[in-house]
Amino acid sequence: MSKRTVTCAVAVMAAAAFTVSIPSVAQAADTHAGTKALLDRALQNAPGAAVFAGNAAGSWVLQSGTGDTQAAKPIQPGEHHRIASQTKTFTAVVTLQLADEGKVALDTPIETSLPGVVDGNGYDGTKITVRQLLQHHSGIPVNNNPRPARNPDGSYTLREVVRDGLSLKPNSAPGTKFEYSNTNFEILGLLIEKVTGRSAGEAITERIIKPLGLQATGYPRGGDRTLPAPYVHGYAGGRVGPIFFWVDNTTNVEPSMFGTAGAIESTMSDVTAFYRALATGKLVSSAGLAEMRKTIPWEGAPAGYDYGLGLVKHTLSCGGDAWGHPGNVVGYATWTAATDDGRYATVVTNTFSAAAGTNGDDLRFEILDAAICGR
Incomplete structure (x- = not known):
């Protein structure tokens, strides 16, 4: 994982449902000039x-x-886009909810709940814990060229995606090295399904999306590559000789390829509401949130970024920490974080990787910091 661009390939519940509201949006005028200058560089x-x-x-x-090269239309907070690896925080929250309920133990080997799933090819599920999967500390390597077997409709089962990821031999012993890998969170998806008796998408929907009233957020069915309207178009750059052009690749992603590691679609306002709800204790217990915030160094990330349990700590230039997660998938690069004192920011660009920042790091980091710190 290079320092230039960090790539992420996308509590016991109260009896009554609760809703997180975002205050009304005011268009920034001449304020936030530093943030706007950074945002312009993203182009x-x-x-x-x-x-x-x-x-x-x-x-x-x-x-x-x-957000649409055919219409000259700026990206809006209520437009749908893929949130990619921000899905991991949703998966982590459900896992911590199950831990709050006594149905999952973070330091128990994954073999206990999923016998035979993480086994062979150098893996031993009796030595890899739920916590290590949540923290990318399992020894499972990144799978940059996934090739799971397809279903007839072109979609993939979560179990087949996991099998494909585990076809790569481990890179390290469990608990010894950080390595960002979607396979960790796809295994956690299987764990959620085993413990809840529901599909992972149903569990995330029933435990997070519906209680928070995130009406523009969804865990898509396998085979559904579309986005609900209105949506931000995703693009890849192309060139023929001296001519550069953007190619719309909005529907090029099969969401079941990433499952509980990166399938969710949302909007800037909805995903912000999710991370704000997490920061303010509306999704997991205080003990569960404290576990999510126990971090280790995120190898390859800029200084000031550490990885917890499906949650990233961003040490702010203005003091304190913001907590969230980035995401990269075909057509989109995102990042959201929120602080305990109520500040928040979500950044979206409509291509796979963001431009480089001042120090050669991901520009999204600088935009997020500037927005939260009020520059």
């Missing part, structure tokens, strides 16, 4: 970029470029 690598940010008093939005 070096994408047709469009936007940041949705604010605090307990209200929200604001800044945009550069377009």
Whole structure:
């Protein structure tokens, strides 16, 4: 994982449902000039970029470029896009909820709940814990060229995606090295299904999406490559001789390829509400949130970024920490984080990887920091 771009290939519940509301959005005028300058730089690598940010008093939005090259239309907070690896935090939350309920133990070997799944080819499920899967500390390597067997409709089962990931031999002994791998969270998806008796998508929907009232957020069915309208178009850059152009690849992603590691689609306002709810204790117990915030160094990330249990700590330039997760998938690069005192920001660009920042790191890090710190 290079320092230039960190790539992420996308409590006991209260009896009554609860809803997280985002304050009304006010278009930023001449304020947030530093954030806007950084956002404009994102157009070096994408047709469009936007940041949705604010605090307990209200929200604001800044945009550069377009979310649709055929319409010159800035990206809006209510438009759908793929959130990629931000899905991992949803998966982690359900896992911690199950731990709160006494149905999962973080330091128990995965073999206990999923006998025979993580076994062979150098793996021993009796030595890999749930915590290590949540923290990318299992020894399972990144799978940069996934080739799971397809279903007749072109979709993939979660179990087949896991089998494909485990076809690569481990890179290290469990608990000794950080290595970001979708396979960790796809295994956690199987764990959720085994413990709840529901599909992972159903469990995430019933435990998070519906209680929070995230009406624009969904865990898509396998084979459904579309996004609900209105949506941000995703793009890849192309060139023929001296001519550069953007190719719309919005529907090129099969979401079941990533499953509980990266399948969810949402909007800037919805995904912000999710991370704010997590930061304010509405999704897991205080003990569960404390476990999620026990971090280890995130190898390959810029200084100030550490990895917890499906949750990333961003040490802010203005002091304190924000907690969230980035995501990269065909057509989109995202990042959301929220603080305990009510500040938050979501950044979206509509191509796979963000432009490089000042120090050669991912520009999204700088945009997020500037937005939360009020520059």
